[in-house]
Amino acid sequence: MKKFSLVQLVLIISALLACSPAFADSLAPFKGEKGVLKISGGTAHIPVMKEAAQKIMIMNPEIQISIAGGGSGVGIKQVGEGLVDIGNSGRKATDEEISRYQLKLYQWAIDGVAPVVNPQNKVKELTKSQMIDIFSGKVDNWKMLGGEDRNINIYTRDEASGTRAVFWKKGLDKGPITPGAHVVVSNGAMKSAIAQDPYGIGYVSVGHIDETVAPVALDGVVPTIQTVQEGTYKVARGLYSNTKGEPTGLTKKFIDFLYTPDGKKIIEKRGFIPAQ
Amino acid sequence: MKLRTLERLTVLFSWAAGLLLLSAVTLLLGYLFVKGYESVNLALIFGEAAPLRAILLQERVFNGLFPAIVGTLSLVILSIVWAIPIGMATGIYLAEYAEPRAKRVLDAFFDVLAGIPSIVIGLFGFSFAVFLHKHYSDRIGPCLLISSIALSFLVLPYIIRTTQAALEGIPRDIRLTALALGATKLQNIFLVLIPKSLAGIMSGIILAIGRCAEDTAVIMLTGAVASTGLPRSVFSQYEALPFYIYYISSQYADPAELMQGYGASIILLLLCAILFSVAYGIRKGLTHFAFYRP
Amino acid sequence: MKKCRELVAERAFLLSALASSSITVAILAFMVFMGLPLMRQGGLYQLLLKPWAPYQGSFGIYPMIMGTGAISLLSLLFAFPLSLGCSFLIGSIAPKPAGRGFRRLIELMTGIPTVIYGFVGIFLLVPIVRELFQRGSGLCILTAALVLGIMITPTMTLFFCDSFDRIPRTYLDAADALGASPVQKLLYVILPAAKNGMLNGVILSLGRAVGDTLIALMLAGNAVRVAESVLEPARTLTAHIALVIAADYESPEFRSIFACGVVLYLFTMAVTFLVRYLSFTKDTTV
Numbered sequence: 001m002k003k004f005s006l007v008q009l010v011l012i013i014s015a016l017l018a019c020s021p022a023f024a025d026s027l028a029p030f031k032g033e034k035g036v037l038k039i040s041g042g043t044a045h046i047p048v049m050k051e052a053a054q055k056i057m058i059m060n061p062e063i064q065i066s067i068a069g070g071g072s073g074v075g076i077k078q079v080g081e082g083l084v085d086i087g088n089s090g091r092k093a094t095d096e097e098i099s100r101y102q103l104k105l106y107q108w109a110i111d112g113v114a115p116v117v118n119p120q121n122k123v124k125e126l127t128k129s130q131m132i133d134i135f136s137g138k139v140d141n142w143k144m145l146g147g148e149d150r151n152i153n154i155y156t157r158d159e160a161s162g163t164r165a166v167f168w169k170k171g172l173d174k175g176p177i178t179p180g181a182h183v184v185v186s187n188g189a190m191k192s193a194i195a196q197d198p199y200g201i202g203y204v205s206v207g208h209i210d211e212t213v214a215p216v217a218l219d220g221v222v223p224t225i226q227t228v229q230e231g232t233y234k235v236a237r238g239l240y241s242n243t244k245g246e247p248t249g250l251t252k253k254f255i256d257f258l259y260t261p262d263g264k265k266i267i268e269k270r271g272f273i274p275a276q
Numbered sequence: 277m278k279l280r281t282l283e284r285l286t287v288l289f290s291w292a293a294g295l296l297l298l299s300a301v302t303l304l305l306g307y308l309f310v311k312g313y314e315s316v317n318l319a320l321i322f323g324e325a326a327p328l329r330a331i332l333l334q335e336r337v338f339n340g341l342f343p344a345i346v347g348t349l350s351l352v353i354l355s356i357v358w359a360i361p362i363g364m365a366t367g368i369y370l371a372e373y374a375e376p377r378a379k380r381v382l383d384a385f386f387d388v389l390a391g392i393p394s395i396v397i398g399l400f401g402f403s404f405a406v407f408l409h410k411h412y413s414d415r416i417g418p419c420l421l422i423s424s425i426a427l428s429f430l431v432l433p434y435i436i437r438t439t440q441a442a443l444e445g446i447p448r449d450i451r452l453t454a455l456a457l458g459a460t461k462l463q464n465i466f467l468v469l470i471p472k473s474l475a476g477i478m479s480g481i482i483l484a485i486g487r488c489a490e491d492t493a494v495i496m497l498t499g500a501v502a503s504t505g506l507p508r509s510v511f512s513q514y515e516a517l518p519f520y521i522y523y524i525s526s527q528y529a530d531p532a533e534l535m536q537g538y539g540a541s542i543i544l545l546l547l548c549a550i551l552f553s554v555a556y557g558i559r560k561g562l563t564h565f566a567f568y569r570p
Numbered sequence: 571m572k573k574c575r576e577l578v579a580e581r582a583f584l585l586s587a588l589a590s591s592s593i594t595v596a597i598l599a600f601m602v603f604m605g606l607p608l609m610r611q612g613g614l615y616q617l618l619l620k621p622w623a624p625y626q627g628s629f630g631i632y633p634m635i636m637g638t639g640a641i642s643l644l645s646l647l648f649a650f651p652l653s654l655g656c657s658f659l660i661g662s663i664a665p666k667p668a669g670r671g672f673r674r675l676i677e678l679m680t681g682i683p684t685v686i687y688g689f690v691g692i693f694l695l696v697p698i699v700r701e702l703f704q705r706g707s708g709l710c711i712l713t714a715a716l717v718l719g720i721m722i723t724p725t726m727t728l729f730f731c732d733s734f735d736r737i738p739r740t741y742l743d744a745a746d747a748l749g750a751s752p753v754q755k756l757l758y759v760i761l762p763a764a765k766n767g768m769l770n771g772v773i774l775s776l777g778r779a780v781g782d783t784l785i786a787l788m789l790a791g792n793a794v795r796v797a798e799s800v801l802e803p804a805r806t807l808t809a810h811i812a813l814v815i816a817a818d819y820e821s822p823e824f825r826s827i828f829a830c831g832v833v834l835y836l837f838t839m840a841v842t843f844l845v846r847y848l849s850f851t852k853d854t855t856v
Contacts, residue, residue, distance in 0.1 A: 282757070283751070283753045283754060283757065286658065286663075286753055286756070286757060287663055287753055289651075289655050289658075290654075290655040290656070290658035290659045290663045290664075291655075291659065291663070292655060293651060293652045293653075293654065293655020293656050293658075293659070294655060294656050294659045294664070294672065296652060296655075297652050297656055297676075297720070297723055297724075297727075298675075300720050301679055301682075301720065303694075304682075304686075304687065304690050304694070304720070305682075307690055307693075307694050308686065308689075308690055311693075361586070362586045362589060362590055363590070365582060365583045365585075365586035365587070366583070366586045366587040366589075366590045366591075368583050369583035369584055369586065369587040370587065372583075373580060373583055373584065374587070382587060382591050384842070384843070384846065385591035385594045385595075386590070386591065386594070387842045387845075387846065388594050388838060388839050388842045389590075389591075389593060389594045391774075391777050391781070391838040391839075391841055391842050392594075392597065392781070392834075392835060392838050393780070393781030393782070393783065393808055393834050393838065394781070394783065395781075395783040395808045395811050395812060395834075396597065396601070396781075396811070396831045396834050396835060397597065398811075399601075399811055399815065399827065399828070399831050400596075400597045400600055400601070400831075402815060403600065403604060403828075404600070429593050429597075432590050432593070436590065460576055461576060462575065462576050462579045462580075486681055489683075490681075490683035490684065490685070492683075492684065492685045492783070492784050493783040493784060493808070493812065496812060497811075497812070497815050518683060518685045521685045521686070521689055522685050522688070522689075522784065522788070525685075525688065525689045525692050525693075525788060526692075526788070537689065541685075541686050541689050541690075544683055544685075544686065545682065545683065545686055548681045548682065548683055549678065549681060551681070552677070552678055552680070552681030553678065556674070556677050556678070
């Protein structure tokens with residue numbers, strides 16, 4: 001992270017120096033730019049990416065930014081193969097990936113991964129060992145946890161998911177996830193699946209939690225963006241944007257934008273903690 | 277007496293089946309329309325942008341279906357442009373030139389092609405794009421061009437089959453008149469046989485357009501993305517209606533977005549309904565085996 | 571000059587025929603080429619009969635094959651009686667104008683986009699199935715098969731109607747002359763004579779059910795385990811391709827979806843040749 005503080009510093013200072021309306025300023029570097037920027041990967045990032053892209057494209061219609069999901073693994077692979085300009089990931093790229101693709105990592109936000117249930121579900125608190133038992137399939141009825149007498153429907157993500165990797169490592173202590181679990185393809189899909197299934201349990205980026213799903217307290221700590229920031233909720237992670245080699249041109253300007261005050265405002269609005 | 281019961285049961289069973297299918301489909305479409313009709317308006321398509329300015333490309337549309345509709349239209353047009361010449365030429369070859377043996381072999385090929393699941397064709401298109409990217413140009417990736425080529429593979433059998441069937445269905449006397457008057461085989465084909473079988477060929481083309489407009493499996497692998505705006509060139513990624521519906525169904529962020537999904541479904545449905553009624557309207561004596569596609 | 575043009579045109583037609591038929595071969599060749607390293611490495615047996623557990627290094631597609639089988643066969647089970655009844659209605663039971671109108675309607679139904687079946691299925695049928703059986707999430711084999719069944723019924727009905735239409739006029743005239751009622755004609759003349767064509771229709775519809783991606787992807791839950799009941803989630807070969815597509819191009823996960831592609835392709839080929847064989851034998855016996 002230290003690496004980028006200089007860039008941030010310069011940007012903050014330049015933003016402070018020029019005292020005109022905020023967005024015009026953060027967006028100033030995009031003036032006169034044109035071209036296409038392709039982004040894919042981490043699905044937790046999508047709301048932030050979408051809003052930033054929209055702001056930029058409204059300011060400068062010559063720029064086109066396309067945003068696709070796929071999951072962290074996909075983001076890293078696609079940027080590595082040169083299919084996209086920015087590959088997002090909700091986990092840190094492994095050393096092997098970094099050296100193989102000469103990746104540059106930019107962490108622009110802190111996020112958590114929270115277990116979620118339907119708001120109708122009475123079970124809102126679980127211990128870690130209960131969580132491990134649920135996801136391994138050992139505990140398969142909500143009655144065993146003080147809920148209704150219904151089977152637990154487990155939802156998980158595909159292998160490319162960074163959210164899955166983080167939750168599996170820090171939330172389940174690398175315990176097995178039953179192959180009988182439903183598989184969904186993104187944080188958004190996880191949220192709407194749980195919102196529709198009163199007996200489901202899954203895990204989702206903390207920034208994505210809204211009134212349609214209820215976070216489950218893990219060992220007594222309710223996962224919110226505050227507890228993640230305070231460090232009391234342990235299943236935390238960074239949100240990264242990765243480039244192949246040193247970014248240039250539009251790619252660099254886009255990443256820089258995420259570190260401007262306006263970029264940070266978007267990140268905060270979407271429920272994440274902007275990186276310091 | 278026992279047979280009478282069987283006959284009566286058959287009648288009862290048939291009406292029950294017909295009623296069941298009708299009510300299932302009515303329920304399906306009724307649910308869609310009742311839930312979604314409110315969302316169908318100009319704002320659904322153009323978001324906050326002014327419609328006229330958006331159509332003239334002076335203003336970008338966000339939160340509207342306009343880019344998806346344009347994406348689908350460009351996709352359909354491109355795919356049809358690839359598929360029509362090759363498909364028709366192949367159909368003509370099968371009907372007018374091929375020897376019985378060659379015909380039987382080629383027929384088998386096209387039957388298989390017609391049966392290949394669209395996701396497999398999508399997978400082929402995707403890996404082909406990656407292959408091109410690695411070995412030829414960095415600029416090529418999954419994009420509009422790749423999608424349209426893959427889709428043209430998908431609908432090629434429709435066009436081949438309808439062209440072939442329409443040509444073969446022409447009566448002998450019409451077929452021979454021009455030849456007897458000294459026309460060459462080629463003149464006969466282009467001046468007599470094709471104009472004569474245009475209705476059949478057109479219905480095949482329209483069905484192909486319908487398939488291109490509704491297919492999701494091919495485009496989700498070959499370049500359709502959730503958000504990008506209007507496609508700039510054939511090498512750019514694009515939005516498309518069916519992909520948008522699929523995307524919204526699993527990851528709508530709020531009820532407003534879900535309503536857009538309903539709206540998009542209604543628009544796509546109307547589009548396909550129009551295309552299919554036209555196709556069946558001008559269809560003349562072709563069997564469904566020609567249109568078969570999984 | 572004229573001759574030259576004729577020749578060029580003929581060559582051009584031949585060339586396009588060769589080009590379009592080579593697509594069929596090219597797709598198979600590509601699938602096999604991409605999937606080969608995995609097949610060689612793990613052996614065909616491993617690939618087809620092992621479970622999917624990427625973290626344990628097992629990339630078998632057995633659960634997906636079973637999922638595809640369960641969902642498509644069950645959907646056929648729903649669609650067959652429905653189609654049979656509908657084609658009876660159109661063929662002889664309903665009054666002629668009503669039958670014709672019904673047929674038009676069914677032709678239109680074949681044009682309903684698949685993604686719309688899936689979309690409505692998620693919001694309408696999934697909660698119903700969940701509450702009706704008080705088990706599971708509603709995203710399961712049964713839901714997917716129900717929707718898939720409704721989707722393939724129009725096509726299957728039209729296949730059946732076509733095979734009814736191809737029965738020689740003389741058969742029907744003979745039945746009429748003997749004073750058979752429409753139902754009797756249907757049961758004792760049309761049905762036995764159209765048996766082969768109907769079998770074709772069933773096989774082609776099975777091909778369609780197996781090849782469908784969207785409905786299973788959206789409604790079946792995509793779990794990678796062989797389901798024990800129809801209320802459990804399952805993943806089909808097609809949905810597996812859609813889910814894993816985006817992985818690393820060198821990884822065994824990515825290779826495995828080409829194995830799925832090969833399996834689907836070979837299945838298509840089997841269906842096609844079976845249908846061709848059946849039509850051929852029918853032509854020689856009738």
